[in-house]
Amino acid sequence: MQMRENDNIMELSRTNEKAANVQLFYFASCPYCIKVRIALWWMKIEIPKKNISSDPEFKAELISGGGKKQVPCLRIEMENNKIQWLYESRDIIRYLRKTASN
Numbered sequence: 001m002q003m004r005e006n007d008n009i010m011e012l013s014r015t016n017e018k019a020a021n022v023q024l025f026y027f028a029s030c031p032y033c034i035k036v037r038i039a040l041w042w043m044k045i046e047i048p049k050k051n052i053s054s055d056p057e058f059k060a061e062l063i064s065g066g067g068k069k070q071v072p073c074l075r076i077e078m079e080n081n082k083i084q085w086l087y088e089s090r091d092i093i094r095y096l097r098k099t100a101s102n
């Protein structure tokens, strides 16, 4: 499982497609989401955020798109309109750091 997630982030990093659009699915009291939000603050990156506990439509969007209810999850819309759903706070932070430095 971990290998597959690492493969995903490697694949995303390798591609020349830059993230055109990202959204963070989260809920306020989730410690892993807080970790990602602090990293965003630290990196001075502002992205749209969707709180799944305050809006059932966001929760439904996460489950139907990403395949599970787990947060944090980063929805990444690539320049070719392909959508990637990236779970795991560590991978999300790594991805955002990479794209911010490009």
Ligand SMILES: N[C@@H](CCC(=O)N[C@@H](CS)C(=O)NCC(=O)O)C(=O)O
Pocket: 029, 030, 031, 032, 033, 069, 070, 071, 072, 087, 088, 089, 090
């Ligand atoms: N290893 C994950 C853990 C994420 C996690 O456990 N998130 C909890 C909320 S704090 C969750 O979404 N659990 C599934 C659920 O509530 O249905 C990460 O680092 O992002």
